[in-house]
Amino acid sequence: MQILKDIYALLIGMWTTWKHIFRRPVTIQYPEEKRQPYPRYRARIVLTRDPEGGERCVACQLCSAACPVDCITMQPAEGEGGRRYAAWFRINFSRCIFCGLCAEACPTLAIQMTPDYELCTRDIMDLLYEKEDLLINGCGKDPVYNFYHHAGIAVTQPRGSGGEELSPVDVRGLMP
Amino acid sequence: MPKLIIDDITVEVAEGTTVLEAAHAVDIPVPHFCWHPALGKAGACRVCAVKLLDGPVKGIQMSCMLPAQDGMIVSTTDPEAVAMRRQVIEWLMINHPHDCPVCDEGGECQLQDLTVAGGHSIRRYSGKKRTHVNQDLGPYIEHEMNRCIQCYRCVRFYQEFAGGTDLGVMGSAGRVYFGRFNHGQLQSLFSGNLVDICPTGVFTDKTARFRARYWDYEMAPSVCPGCSLGCNITPLARCRELLKIVARRNDTVNGWFICDRGRFAHSEVNDPQRPRRVLVDGVETGFDEALKALLLRIGEVEEAYGTGSIAIVGSPRLALEAALLLPLLAESAAAGALCYFIDEHEAAVTQAAVTVLETSQSASMSDVGQADCIVILESDLREVGPMMLLAVRQAWKHGAPVFLVGKAAPLEQTACVSVEAITLGFIEEVPFGIFEKPVIICGTKRSPVSDIEYLARAEAKLAFIFNGPDSCGAGLLALEHEGIAFRSAVAAGKIKGVISIEADIPEELLAGIPFVAALDWCSTPAVQSAQIVLPTTAWVEMDGTFINNEGRAQRFRKVMDPGLPVKGFDPACHPPHIHRSVPPGGEARPAWQLVAEIISGLSGEEIRTPFSGKWERLRSLDAESPGTLIHEL
Amino acid sequence: MSYDPIDIALILGKIGLVFFVILTLAAYLVFAERKVLAWIQDRKGPNRVGPFGLLQPLADLVKLLTKEDFRPVGADKWLFYLAPAMAAIPAIMIFSVIPFGAPLTLFSHTIPLQVADLNVGLLLFLALSSIAVYGVALGGWASNSKYALLGSIRGLAQLISYELSMGLSLVPVVMLARSFRLSDIVAAQSGCWFIVYQPLAFLIFLISIAAECKRIPFDLPEAEGELVAGFHTEYSGMRFGLFFVGEYINIIVLGGLAATFFLGGWHGPLLPPVVWFSGKVLAFAFLFIWVRGTLPRLRYDQLMHFGWKVLTPLALVNILATGWFLVLKG
Numbered sequence A: 001m002q003i004l005k006d007i008y009a010l011l012i013g014m015w016t017t018w019k020h021i022f023r024r025p026v027t028i029q030y031p032e033e034k035r036q037p038y039p040r041y042r043a044r045i046v047l048t049r050d051p052e053g054g055e056r057c058v059a060c061q062l063c064s065a066a067c068p069v070d071c072i073t074m075q076p077a078e079g080e081g082g083r084r085y086a087a088w089f090r091i092n093f094s095r096c097i098f099c100g101l102c103a104e105a106c107p108t109l110a111i112q113m114t115p116d117y118e119l120c121t122r123d124i125m126d127l128l129y130e131k132e133d134l135l136i137n138g139c140g141k142d143p144v145y146n147f148y149h150h151a152g153i154a155v156t157q158p159r160g161s162g163g164e165e166l167s168p169v170d171v172r173g174l175m176p
Numbered sequence B: 001m002p003k004l005i006i007d008d009i010t011v012e013v014a015e016g017t018t019v020l021e022a023a024h025a026v027d028i029p030v031p032h033f034c035w036h037p038a039l040g041k042a043g044a045c046r047v048c049a050v051k052l053l054d055g056p057v058k059g060i061q062m063s064c065m066l067p068a069q070d071g072m073i074v075s076t077t078d079p080e081a082v083a084m085r086r087q088v089i090e091w092l093m094i095n096h097p098h099d100c101p102v103c104d105e106g107g108e109c110q111l112q113d114l115t116v117a118g119g120h121s122i123r124r125y126s127g128k129k130r131t132h133v134n135q136d137l138g139p140y141i142e143h144e145m146n147r148c149i150q151c152y153r154c155v156r157f158y159q160e161f162a163g164g165t166d167l168g169v170m171g172s173a174g175r176v177y178f179g180r181f182n183h184g185q186l187q188s189l190f191s192g193n194l195v196d197i198c199p200t201g202v203f204t205d206k207t208a209r210f211r212a213r214y215w216d217y218e219m220a221p222s223v224c225p226g227c228s229l230g231c232n233i234t235p236l237a238r239c240r241e242l243l244k245i246v247a248r249r250n251d252t253v254n255g256w257f258i259c260d261r262g263r264f265a266h267s268e269v270n271d272p273q274r275p276r277r278v279l280v281d282g283v284e285t286g287f288d289e290a291l292k293a294l295l296l297r298i299g300e301v302e303e304a305y306g307t308g309s310i311a312i313v314g315s316p317r318l319a320l321e322a323a324l325l326l327p328l329l330a331e332s333a334a335a336g337a338l339c340y341f342i343d344e345h346e347a348a349v350t351q352a353a354v355t356v357l358e359t360s361q362s363a364s365m366s367d368v369g370q371a372d373c374i375v376i377l378e379s380d381l382r383e384v385g386p387m388m389l390l391a392v393r394q395a396w397k398h399g400a401p402v403f404l405v406g407k408a409a410p411l412e413q414t415a416c417v418s419v420e421a422i423t424l425g426f427i428e429e430v431p432f433g434i435f436e437k438p439v440i441i442c443g444t445k446r447s448p449v450s451d452i453e454y455l456a457r458a459e460a461k462l463a464f465i466f467n468g469p470d471s472c473g474a475g476l477l478a479l480e481h482e483g484i485a486f487r488s489a490v491a492a493g494k495i496k497g498v499i500s501i502e503a504d505i506p507e508e509l510l511a512g513i514p515f516v517a518a519l520d521w522c523s524t525p526a527v528q529s530a531q532i533v534l535p536t537t538a539w540v541e542m543d544g545t546f547i548n549n550e551g552r553a554q555r556f557r558k559v560m561d562p563g564l565p566v567k568g569f570d571p572a573c574h575p576p577h578i579h580r581s582v583p584p585g586g587e588a589r590p591a592w593q594l595v596a597e598i599i600s601g602l603s604g605e606e607i608r609t610p611f612s613g614k615w616e617r618l619r620s621l622d623a624e625s626p627g628t629l630i631h632e633l
Numbered sequence C: 001m002s003y004d005p006i007d008i009a010l011i012l013g014k015i016g017l018v019f020f021v022i023l024t025l026a027a028y029l030v031f032a033e034r035k036v037l038a039w040i041q042d043r044k045g046p047n048r049v050g051p052f053g054l055l056q057p058l059a060d061l062v063k064l065l066t067k068e069d070f071r072p073v074g075a076d077k078w079l080f081y082l083a084p085a086m087a088a089i090p091a092i093m094i095f096s097v098i099p100f101g102a103p104l105t106l107f108s109h110t111i112p113l114q115v116a117d118l119n120v121g122l123l124l125f126l127a128l129s130s131i132a133v134y135g136v137a138l139g140g141w142a143s144n145s146k147y148a149l150l151g152s153i154r155g156l157a158q159l160i161s162y163e164l165s166m167g168l169s170l171v172p173v174v175m176l177a178r179s180f181r182l183s184d185i186v187a188a189q190s191g192c193w194f195i196v197y198q199p200l201a202f203l204i205f206l207i208s209i210a211a212e213c214k215r216i217p218f219d220l221p222e223a224e225g226e227l228v229a230g231f232h233t234e235y236s237g238m239r240f241g242l243f244f245v246g247e248y249i250n251i252i253v254l255g256g257l258a259a260t261f262f263l264g265g266w267h268g269p270l271l272p273p274v275v276w277f278s279g280k281v282l283a284f285a286f287l288f289i290w291v292r293g294t295l296p297r298l299r300y301d302q303l304m305h306f307g308w309k310v311l312t313p314l315a316l317v318n319i320l321a322t323g324w325f326l327v328l329k330g
Helices: A002-021 A062-066 A101-105 B019-025 B079-092 B110-118 B153-161 B193-197 B287-305 B320-332 B344-359 B365-369 B386-397 B449-455 B471-480 B486-492 B525-529 B591-603 B613-620 C005-040 C056-066 C077-097 C121-142 C146-177 C182-188 C199-212 C237-262 C273-294 C300-329
Strands: A045-047 A072-078 A084-092 A111-113 B003-006 B009-012 B049-054 B059-062 B073-075 B141-143 B168-170 B177-179 B203-205 B232-238 B241-247 B310-313 B337-339 B373-377 B402-405 B421-424 B438-443 B461-465 B497-501 B515-520 B532-535 B544-547 B552-556 C101-106 C109-113
Touching (some): A062 A101, B003 B019, B153 B386, B287 B591, B320 B544, B320 B613, B365 B461, B373 B386, B386 B402, B497 B591, B515 B591, C005 C237, C101 C273, C121 C182, C146 C199, C146 C300
Parallel strands (some): B515 B532
Antiparallel strands (some): A045 A111, B049 B059, B544 B552, C101 C109
């Protein structure tokens, strides 16, 4: 009979909720207890340095282009030896949605996500992070990569002496 | 007329058209690097490969090199052709460095686009990349030879199109090098076009090096204010700073290119000394207070010195909108003089030239390029309109003789575009009778008025070169409203007050004048000595119209908002953390709006649009259009 | 008819006691509901205000009192202000006829633990629960809001429909107890609770009171998913609080009535009668919360179908069967 089946279904539901009353809650008591996020958790963004200690960020603006909420702004500039760097670099964390597209877009592994999720402040202006707030003294998740060693331009080494490069061509040479 | 089928679409094209152009004619994209609409074909890059399925030729062919023939059946999507193009891209990338993030071309790079489109993302070649040593090409162009893909566009433009001699190709095989023999600034007046024409990042704009990416630019169709030729440009701005200027195609005016003077002339807009504050007697106030003070002062001057003691001064660099309102302003202020020019000679010659243009045929730059005889009369085009030289070279390449007439027409000007010219003493010596399409290019700076009047009777098209971007408009209005030169107005001695609207009045003329008001965006002597300064917007900060030397009205659009550039706040640090709806200096208004407000303050007349009467048709002028000839209004 | 001053004092005392207990209970029922729902959903529930969150109702009260009292443009001022009271007051008045314990004998005074022992107690309950409908109807109508109006129309139809089956389900109780007086009904169950004779009537009554309280699965007048908050959409502050607390008073009162009619009122072995009564009332309250944590909301046509085509005919058949049984029994 349909009605008996329906009543049985109701009772199953009641029994399920009844069991859950005595389960341990999954909620934790947040500020007192804290969860340890996984290393790949996407929270506060940092700018890392290469193994030689130089800024990895070359201000290519791919992160700001990838950002779906337009929270990244920067001004590229030319530094010593033709090194491209960010004169200023701003992330507006009050807009950031921590989607990680910026870190994915970064060709130099400069911008990386950390598991530090506790960003709240009383003043929203404090959530405007400038380069000095973002830049860390470390390589982040990749301890060896240095973009300029592979880029094919002379910034950290003379022309033609980077990885995968031949020494410069002598254009006046007559050899075939 | 050959008739061929490309991707199942039947196309009929003129004799001599290539398959690539035929495909473009029906909006079928064919990738290309070395082919350029203005430079033609070279067959160097091999990326425009298509497959011919049937017809006089069969198999994989380079579409840019193959003239369209009857009965061709072309496929751009054939797997074999696609594979060929993909492999060509991969091959071009063998030596291309991995530096897109630090390359200024990134985001506007044809090689980048086609690499992504071709699906090449992982390097399979395990060999090393060849490298080159770069050259210092001067303060405007950055050289990065590692990125070169040997399309030969640069030398084809530089040597063939622009007649430059100091950039060429060296070496052979994989070592081909494009550059100068030694370090040094490029000598051509058109070297900046290398930036536009290079399909990758070998030549980039050094003045805007590492400043922004393509997707961040604010841009709009605009017109170059550098000279009277009115070349079409696209200014690129970011954070209220004009970063660079690139050429915009207009086949009747400048074609695909612009000169270096127009391209690298953005320092004036970005000048930190630009007047950005409303000043009354050196004290900063608001627009309304300053306008009130201005009206009061006009009344005071007229009371003290009698009516007719005020001069309204415009200029050839003032946009047409404001220039059109000046007669009304002069009328409502009961001004004694309405001046569009400072100098008597400039006023007389420009007005004479404008009168001549009304009756005879004016030559556009494309007319010059197609002429079969060119006469350059009393002018040095390097100074007054470099792009005209490029047009002259195109005509000369087709076989047109070039005559230089007059003492003020030096031979060096044609030599710099590798044109061999004939110097003549008098214009009467030119054998006009044997040519079909002769063009006379006449400067107005040093030509006497009698010359201009003689030209009215010449059997040739005329191209006058004026002083400013809107000289033609100023001349027309001066004719119509009996404007006089400011120098003669001051000499008459009655002028005791000046309202300068973007006019470049020399200091000595202002010396004896007790009251000066200046509406300007440049730091001119008038702004320096004015009691009342009202900042106006620069040409990139507003919509406007210029009438070029040919009498062609062209609309330019607002590119960016007025105001102090973000860079100007604190150059050493990041922009401040302040909420602001209007940046400092962001209150500047277009000159015509300010003039309209002064008029309404004086006479109570409300002006909603500067275009009325015969100018009304210019209201709907499209900035993307080739422009409208005002003689046809 | 004259009253002993002691009687009057006692009655006033009982009224005060009832008011205090019921309002406190209602407030803590809110807390209990949040807690139980949290447990059902594997959460912790409110635990910040006071030990184990026990002061939460107080915090809620302070919040409601300090919130802006808001009246929408175009609302009918007096009806808008009156409606929350019309919803809460009848609910608490019903409690006056419920005996919540065995009569006490103090100093030869017999004190019935009941505010008023009316001989038409059951009818008074039906009458008052009908008045409570006005709170919903007027609140929604006076708000000048389409959501509130839709909610109140739904509420009106639902309450009237289920009142019918509720009333009919009580007829067998009256037939068995042969009285409308609630103390008589309780007394009639001293031997055996009516739920044993009348399981069907109990079930119908239970479902009907759930509908009367506008509780899930019958919370169509509120229906957050589609009507924002139904009839009290436009209410804020303590006026909203009155609607809210009225709902919980209703749970207590209707639980008390269910206990009185079917579970023998305060009767029970070993424990004191007041404890038995409270236990039964709280058991009903828990049942309501548990059901809320389990069941989804009905569709409106299902609700009407169920009320008119299932519950009401069943209640009528039940009356006939009971009457037949009583006649046969003699």
